[in-house]
Amino acid sequence: MTKIVECVPNFSEGRDKEKIEKIISVFEKHEKIKLINYEADTDYNRTVVTLIGEADAMVVALLDMVEIVMNEIDLNNHSGEHARMGAIDVIPFIPISGITMSECVTYVNVLAEKISDIYNIPCFMYAEAAKEEKRISLPNIRKGEFEGMKEKIKLPEWKPDYGKQEIHPTFGVIGVGARDFLVAYNIDILTTDEKKTGSFAKAIRQSSGGFQYIQAGPVFLENKGHTQVTMNILNFKKNPIYRIFETVKMEAKRYHMEVPSAEIVGLIPKDALIRSLKYYYSVDDIEFPEDITLHEIVRMSERYLKLRDFSVDKIIEYFL
């Protein structure tokens, strides 16, 4: 089975279109890598790239990216609102299909070792790839940023996982990690009452006693005239969408508020939808068709999960 990962490298240039496109163009020659999109933020002066492809090919493509970024960006001349410690600041691998988290960790270790060997750029392993408790959190590693890292990296406790205890003079250092797929999910509540919508967010989010892998808050959508519970699902296996959707509907019943629809922001893996559709199929006593097509998944997600503005090109597997 082909090992498919998503990779979301962030590089420190969000203003100079020519440079951005030169960097992005590096992925064109990699046939087994699909560029899903890239978003340049001028305030942040940073660009977020979303790639999907075979894990081996991803390692090769990233090495090419490091080379071109090294030629294009000098962090000594960089300023922006987003914290950064490298010209490519962070490279996370996310398992999509045919690959486990632990295999992803192996791949990013190979990648980090090559980056430090070939380009002399130190790498810190973070998230699931962290080798120490205090390196799980990327902001913890990044504290002090490019400027402070010159000294920080010399401290015994901040020795990089790969490379010398000396930053690359123009590139800095990179955070290389592996993490689960994060689903950005919003549930529409037909009310203007942001406080009550906030109470639904509190019911489900970890920080208020709710589900462990949910970050959530209320938001009022000016153009639509109603509120949403807006959230990140950090682990869709342990906190499946249907459970969140049904719990919010249950809470909203208290105030007789309608919950007519929901939306996925960005991409979602097929598996995250199937896990939830299976719940509704079982409730309706229908056998789940194991050969279900992506188009059928879309239709059923609209029906059961009430997803609006949804289409096949929001499902990661569509690009494979």
Next chain:
Amino acid sequence: MTKIVECVPNFSEGRDKEKIEKIISVFEKHEKIKLINYEADTDYNRTVVTLIGEADAMVVALLDMVEIVMNEIDLNNHSGEHARMGAIDVIPFIPISGITMSECVTYVNVLAEKISDIYNIPCFMYAEAAKEEKRISLPNIRKGEFEGMKEKIKLPEWKPDYGKQEIHPTFGVIGVGARDFLVAYNIDILTTDEKKTGSFAKAIRQSSGGFQYIQAGPVFLENKGHTQVTMNILNFKKNPIYRIFETVKMEAKRYHMEVPSAEIVGLIPKDALIRSLKYYYSVDDIEFPEDITLHEIVRMSERYLKLRDFSVDKIIEYFL
């Protein structure tokens, strides 16, 4: 408003009935304290006492209890399956009504200071009353038990919060703390399938990604011929009963399993029931009667929360 607390001291004698009754009898003369029950366990060689009453009176009653236990129990001659570090091993205060958690913490500090001053028994503050992160967990403090505490208490990091760095030669030391009320709650599932019932427990419990203050597991009731999701609710304000009940019903729908009833083990504060009844009243569009009687609360809890074997003497306020 009268400040009412529950207190659940555990003492290290569960076999000698005469001694146990002598110790328990100390509460008779305290008019503002109600002895709810006591359960002696012969394997544990330990007795759990449940008291309810005014916070000031509780402090006085506990000091009397310490004195009588000091005369009756010598830990040098004690063995049992339950870990223990004191003749009274633990004294937790639980806010019930008219008192905040922070006031409870003040009361237990007063109590611990008096115990160490008057009886020369060192006290460690735990749970909400802990003065250090690593003392929040009682088992952490108790590690090594009575026998090991002789040396452990001399270590700088295990200096007791009150008293000298030397255990009482026959009594040992006491863990004195404050915590939230713990609701022991079980939901009946009409199936013999413990695995599926286990999947409902996983959906709601903290350790598997569920609600923050829920500990839960499946159990098969031989005499009833069906399973239960059995659980502790560690914070009924943040994880109200109705939310847990409705989430389990939602999960059970998947397998078309009936969820006909639930039960409270031991006591429950009125507030925990009212918080959940209010949800169902709102769903049914009925105004909640603020002057609701305990008997009416029982009837409505049977109706909405499907509580079986429930009666007013399971509600703490019945004893006040």
